[in-house]
Amino acid sequence: MRIPLLAALLLALVAAPAAFAHAFPDNSSPHVGATVATAPKQVKIWFDGEIEPVFSTLLVKNAAGKQVSAGKGEVDKHDHALLETALPANLPPGKYAVYWSVIAHDGHHTEGHFAFTVK
Numbered sequence: 001m002r003i004p005l006l007a008a009l010l011l012a013l014v015a016a017p018a019a020f021a022h023a024f025p026d027n028s029s030p031h032v033g034a035t036v037a038t039a040p041k042q043v044k045i046w047f048d049g050e051i052e053p054v055f056s057t058l059l060v061k062n063a064a065g066k067q068v069s070a071g072k073g074e075v076d077k078h079d080h081a082l083l084e085t086a087l088p089a090n091l092p093p094g095k096y097a098v099y100w101s102v103i104a105h106d107g108h109h110t111e112g113h114f115a116f117t118v119k
Contacts, residue, residue: 025112039093042085094117098115
């Protein structure tokens with residue numbers, strides 16, 4: 001009885017670091033699926049771990065698929081778990097898609113997307 005329990009515990013300890021190796025979004029501004037009354041000046045995504053600045057990107061596109069964000073986004077110099085990009089001051093009402101791709105410090109890649117709407 002102790003051998004299977006010990007084996008299960010050992011397996012859980014070995015697998016745990018791999019499960020937490022990726023960086024996943026923890027919060028965003030604007031929030032996922034949000035409808036905002038005023039166009040945001042930037043999009044920010046906070047991750048649950050530090051990400052590599054050189055390999056992390058954040059793009060915002062309008063409903064026609066045209067990029068409206070400035071550049072490819074950047075990791076905050078003081079908070080390596082924050083990815084952000086600037087938006088134009090005259091962002092018109094509409095639906096926008098946010099695409100992110102990051103590499104965690106340990107080399108694991110994650111990516112995803114979400115939408116928000118400006119009234």
